Amino acid sequence: MALKLIDSHCHVDSEQFDPDRDAVIERALAAGVEHMVAIGSGDGPPALEAGIRLADRYPFIYATIGVHPHDASKATAETYKRLTELTAHPKVVAIGEMGLDFHYDHSPRDVQRDVFVEQMRIARDARKPIVIHTRTAWPETIALLREHWAPSKLGGILHCFSEGPREAEEALAIGFHISFAGIVTFPKATAIQEAARITPSDRLLIETDAPFLAPVPKRGKRNEPAFVVETARKLAELRGVTLEEIAETTAANWRRLCLR
Ligand SMILES: [Zn+2]
Numbered sequence: 001m002a003l004k005l006i007d008s009h010c011h012v013d014s015e016q017f018d019p020d021r022d023a024v025i026e027r028a029l030a031a032g033v034e035h036m037v038a039i040g041s042g043d044g045p046p047a048l049e050a051g052i053r054l055a056d057r058y059p060f061i062y063a064t065i066g067v068h069p070h071d072a073s074k075a076t077a078e079t080y081k082r083l084t085e086l087t088a089h090p091k092v093v094a095i096g097e098m099g100l101d102f103h104y105d106h107s108p109r110d111v112q113r114d115v116f117v118e119q120m121r122i123a124r125d126a127r128k129p130i131v132i133h134t135r136t137a138w139p140e141t142i143a144l145l146r147e148h149w150a151p152s153k154l155g156g157i158l159h160c161f162s163e164g165p166r167e168a169e170e171a172l173a174i175g176f177h178i179s180f181a182g183i184v185t186f187p188k189a190t191a192i193q194e195a196a197r198i199t200p201s202d203r204l205l206i207e208t209d210a211p212f213l214a215p216v217p218k219r220g221k222r223n224e225p226a227f228v229v230e231t232a233r234k235l236a237e238l239r240g241v242t243l244e245e246i247a248e249t250t251a252a253n254w255r256r257l258c259l260r
């Protein structure tokens, strides 16, 4: 039986794909990728439809809408109004990526917090899960999730998980799914690999975060959704199960969370 994989997080709208986007999508389908989730954060507000545009064009692509923490300072009242309207789009499966990035600090931290909390409110009203981006900001991120999101019981995805097992446990405890990306295949990523071992099989997801951080053995190249199989292969190795099992489990988890 052919593999059926879900790339739960990719930026197929990226200008890096402008020269060959259709070929990239064809290669993903040929590699067994059944669905891709096109993340809608793009270059930030006022544009919010980067993911939706792709979802409207391809039946197997779903979308998110949201403001990346990098772009938090571009968000206005108009942004929230438009985000709220777009939550009703039939192919919008989650809100995000949202969160905190204190590594780059492209937007002031207090603005990142406000925009994160506001998007959690919009997602809660829309009854959709959220997609979290967090970097060098774990204690602040988990605290905000506990306060503003956990009571909703709507769940969500810790995308491109780059913390260790303790942080994974904290996210799992408030109902999150953990999505592993190419970095779990890097030899030095032992804490992330340990997190991938201890995550319960019903909370596991995979993604590429393409075009960023391609998995081994494609490391250093432009990443693309077809490469999600390499991350699945690494998870199978770490967990002592077959590649088919990882594909089936992560696809079923994604459907349960995002196609409800
Ligand atoms: Zn991210």
Ligand SMILES: [Zn+2]
Residues within 6 Å of the ligand: 009, 011, 039, 097, 209
């Ligand atoms: Zn992303």
